[in-house]
Amino acid sequence: MSKLCTDMNYDDTLKLLTSKGKFYINLGLERISKVLELLGSPQDGLKCIHVAGTNGKGSVCAIISAILENAGIKTGLYTSPHIFKYNERIKINGKDISDEDFCKYTEKICKIADENEIHLTEFEILTAVMFKYFFDNNVEVVVLETGLGGRFDATNVIKSNLCAIITHIDLDHTERLGKTKGEIAFEKAGIIKPDCPIFTSEGYEEIKDKADECNSLFSLVPLFENTENLSLKGTCQTENLSLALAAVRFLFPQISEDLIQSALKKVKHPCRFQICRNDLIVDASHNPNGILALKESLDLYYPNKKRCFVFGCLRNKDYTQMMKILFSKGDEIYFYHFANPNSCTVDELRSACKFPSKIFKSLDELDKDRLKIVCGSFYMLNEIIPQSLVLS
Numbered sequence: 001m002s003k004l005c006t007d008m009n010y011d012d013t014l015k016l017l018t019s020k021g022k023f024y025i026n027l028g029l030e031r032i033s034k035v036l037e038l039l040g041s042p043q044d045g046l047k048c049i050h051v052a053g054t055n056g057k058g059s060v061c062a063i064i065s066a067i068l069e070n071a072g073i074k075t076g077l078y079t080s081p082h083i084f085k086y087n088e089r090i091k092i093n094g095k096d097i098s099d100e101d102f103c104k105y106t107e108k109i110c111k112i113a114d115e116n117e118i119h120l121t122e123f124e125i126l127t128a129v130m131f132k133y134f135f136d137n138n139v140e141v142v143v144l145e146t147g148l149g150g151r152f153d154a155t156n157v158i159k160s161n162l163c164a165i166i167t168h169i170d171l172d173h174t175e176r177l178g179k180t181k182g183e184i185a186f187e188k189a190g191i192i193k194p195d196c197p198i199f200t201s202e203g204y205e206e207i208k209d210k211a212d213e214c215n216s217l218f219s220l221v222p223l224f225e226n227t228e229n230l231s232l233k234g235t236c237q238t239e240n241l242s243l244a245l246a247a248v249r250f251l252f253p254q255i256s257e258d259l260i261q262s263a264l265k266k267v268k269h270p271c272r273f274q275i276c277r278n279d280l281i282v283d284a285s286h287n288p289n290g291i292l293a294l295k296e297s298l299d300l301y302y303p304n305k306k307r308c309f310v311f312g313c314l315r316n317k318d319y320t321q322m323m324k325i326l327f328s329k330g331d332e333i334y335f336y337h338f339a340n341p342n343s344c345t346v347d348e349l350r351s352a353c354k355f356p357s358k359i360f361k362s363l364d365e366l367d368k369d370r371l372k373i374v375c376g377s378f379y380m381l382n383e384i385i386p387q388s389l390v391l392s
Helices: 010-017 030-038 057-070 099-115 122-136 181-191 205-213 237-251 258-264 289-302 319-327 344-351 378-384
Strands: 046-050 074-079 089-094 142-147 162-168 198-200 218-220 274-277 280-282 307-312 332-335 370-376
Touching: 010 122, 010 370, 030 099, 030 122, 046 319, 046 344, 057 142, 057 258, 089 122, 089 237, 099 122, 099 258, 142 344, 162 237, 162 274, 181 205, 198 205, 198 237, 205 218, 205 237, 237 258, 274 370, 289 370, 307 319, 332 344
Parallel strands: 046 142, 046 162, 074 142, 162 198, 198 218, 280 370, 307 332, 307 370
Antiparallel strands: 074 089, 274 280
């Protein structure tokens, strides 16, 4: 890979990360462990709050990081996927990693991996970039979202954590994580570390057993927090806020309630039931449970508003069930085939939908008198929604 011998620009970095040799999923800790060891094991010098779950983990991470930042703690936030740029995944105190640093760290890590014949995936490269970048910048606390599962996720290379948080669990990525919720809970529970507390809202035996095995405090969090001050909207945020606050109050009792409440008003987590303007909602829900939460939120906030959906989805998702939950008679439905090799075609979606539909072309063509909802996949949003609407 002679390209790595010269400085890469941002386009070069994108081509590398999305190349066929990198852009795939291969769970396991051996490769990421080797490359991080060659980098001096930066992850061992960081204090992490580790978050796993099927839905809600990104919101939990966003809430926690906002509170810590508001309390004056230098906070690193690692989330996935991104919407517009890879830089969105790696933040310090709410600021994305710069293009210059992103390219520099990616080039360095790929070069080390190449020289040592370590075949990293895209997510492993990004995770190594994150750990090294946060270490070099003296981040005090890292809020760390798993990419897929937990036990063999690249983020789980850390040996200890301040705490683990496991959000709502449902059936997703069943081809990799298991066919039942219990099997998936077992994989998520893999982030629990010895003598480090675990916070969850669901009492799966697999999680309890792992906590017992690790001699870790098991906290089953009641869902009673008032979301009135929280900038994030949606019925699912009660659970997310309850988990986030339980962890923060346990780990950082010195943070005052006034600081917590003021931080909640400033939480940013784009494209999660995000009301971009009076008539447009963008939601990245991409599995049946997430779509159910979207449906419940629409019924709560807009019970009498006529709806217009722009929907696209990946083929490996249960899009038939998603559409069954989401659409009702009288809805205006537009399908979109986005630029991902695993994106459903319009014909595939139409054949699975019992209601009439159209092909989506532009937001401008949609009925101005209806509430417009764009949903179904993270990977279509940057092709439909202007960046200024969701990241402002």
